[in-house]
Amino acid sequence: MGATTQHGAAGGGPPPCTARAAQLLRAHRRTPVSHCDRCLRSMSGFGTDDELHRLREDRMSKYDALRDHLRQRSGDVTYRLDDLADLVPGGLPPSAYRHPAWWANGDRSHLHSRSWGDAGYTAHPDLARGVVRFIPASRRPL
Structure with a gap:
């Protein structure tokens, strides 16, 4: 052999x-x-x-559920971080709660950023309030 x-x-x-x-x-x-x-x-x-x-x-990501959830929405949507953590298997990492940079838009090398980008949104965190506002990528936030 x-x-x-x-x-x-x-x-x-x-x-x-x-x-x-x-x-x-x-x-x-x-x-x-x-x-x-x-x-x-x-x-x-x-x-x-x-x-x-x-x-x-087409690789599976733990953030696919977030992407799929956002694809079913229209217009601006705001979520508490804990509600987003419930959508993601295993929850959000600690850095999502502490670092605005984790919510950077347009970074295709990070699966979490790709998830809301593929759904047609940009993320705008307010970590002091514990919320993230997702805005359709076709328009800028006010």
């Missing part, structure tokens, strides 16, 4: 993580973060860079 490499069997077979990744994709329709690009590309239907990018963007 040939030696196994990081990306598959010595005989050119599929990467060992491909079957597990495909199983997870079928079960959850999401991409596990730990799989490498080569492994993802080896799965049927995920061969191009555009397809791979869409697959990466």
